[in-house]
Each structure stands twice: as C-alpha cells, then as structure tokens.
Amino acid sequence: MRIDDVDGVIAVVTAADAAAARRAGREPESPPRSHSEFFRRSMARFVERDPQGAWVAADDGVVVGMAEAIRRDAFWGLSMLFVDPSRQSQGVGRQLLDATLGYADGARVRMILTSPDPRALRRYALAGLAIHPAVEAGGTIDRSAIPRGLPGRPGDASDLGLVAEVDAGLRGSRAEDAAFLLATGARLEVVDGAAGRGYAVHRDTRLAMLGATDDTTAAALLWRVLAELGDKAEIWCLTAGQDWAVKVALAARLKVVGTGPLFVDGMDRPPGPWVPSGWYF
DSSP states (O other), X not given: OOGGGHHHHHHHHHHXXXXXXXXXXXXXXXXXXXXXXXXXXXXXXXXXXXGGGEEEEEETTEEEXXXXXXXXXXXXXXXXXXXXXXXXXXXXXXXXXXXXXXXXXXXXXXXXXXXXXXXXXXXXXXXXXXXXXXXXXXXXXXXXXXXXXXXXXXXXXXXXXXXXXXXXXXTSOOHHHHHHHHHTTOEEEEEESSSOEEEEEEETTEEEEEEESSHHXXXXXXXXXXXXXXXXXXXXXXXXXXXXXXXXXXXXXXXXXEEEXXXXXXXXXXXXXXXXXXXXX
C-alpha cells in the first residue's frame, strides 16, 4: 500500500461496510466529518508505521481490497481486511491475508478481531489462531447509574509511561498507539493509586482501548469513560474473562449482544483486564 492508495482504500472499506449493514437489515450510516478525517490520517499512519503490513489488491490500478496489520515488538495483529463487495468470494481476501501474515514472522503473539462474517471466521481459523467468542455493548447510557466519587482523573500525553507500564503485564505496550489517538482528538482517563493502576482511551461514542492491573480498577475506568461520553456508548470485543466490563455495561443499561470473535495465537486466552482497540489491540 502507498499513500496515494488511501482514497481507494477508503472507498473499499466504505462499500464493504455498507454491504455488511444491508445484509444485517440496516441502512448504512454516513460517518461524521471528524471521523472521516481521522480515518484518512489513520490509513496514512499504517502505511508509514507498518509498511510491511499494509497491502492492497488492485485491478487495472483500481483498489479492490485492502489489509493492514501492525507489529509491536513480538506482537502481530491484523487490524483491517476488506474486499469490495463485487470482488468478494474470489480469493482476494485470502491473498491479502497471506501477504499480511508475512509480517507476523517471528511474532510470539498474533491476534485478529473480526466481524461475524462466516467467510472471515473460516479464513482466520484456518490461519491457525484459536477462536474466543465475544460480545459488544452499545446504546443509550443510563447516566443515573454512574457512580459518584470514582477514583482517577483525566489524563494526557504525560501519562503514556503509565500506559506502557500497565500494558507490560498484559499484551505489550500500546503507548505509541495511544499517543497517536490522543494527538487526533481522543481522550484519556487514568487511575494511578496503591490499590490499582490503569488507563482508558475514548473518542466520540467509543471506548478505544483499556488496560488495568485488576478488575476493580478496570470497572472504575469504564465508568469514568461512560461519564465523559455523551448519550451513546460503544464497547467492542468483550471476551470471557471481561465480566467486569459486561457488568458495567448492563448496569448502565447498554444492550449486550454477540459479535465477531477475537482470534488469538501465542496466549491461552486474551489478556485481562483489557479491552482491545479495533486497530491497535
């Protein structure tokens, strides 16, 4: 993938997302302008930061598929894989996955967060990763349920050392990716006390990533995020072991439903307490 492929990549992702929404019986939604600008910057960052993991499939110069993977030390994660609806089920996705898997050589841990699409589940299971079912939570927040006197405070870039230290006991540091998110308008919540430490990054209506030393601290951080969001919230990819997050979501009257699983290789189970970012795990 090159920087001048970004427009074609965005077109493929938009078309694939719209087709998936229609298959699920929903009308596609247009993202706000702020999200479109963030998405463009993020696609360019994949090319610049992880060029060996960023690939496109093209036909006569037109992008018809894209895949992006990250590598952070011994960790590899497949961030995105989309194929234009007109070219799906023709082997394009398999070729893109094979290209990104080359970037995983030598990685100790591999992860893929996927949609419920049966084709994707088959593709990733055959790549040798173990499936971990997941749920997601979303909807209107019952603000009356938010506890008062929550521990912690708003954070900023000076807290990235805490992010790295907390993540050292989880999946591995996401500090550089948290820094990018903060620079593009995301916000940070931190708890840094004797009883527990942790952080949560959020933007718009979504929890972007969370890590903590214990479940109680993680739950407090999630409540802090819900307190800072508007009326709506989205929390993605809660696997077994993240019951603390499911309990918070249910207490806040969010709707909890099954979603695409997390595939993991190199760990017996996903780390915790931890909530992955869709792109940065």
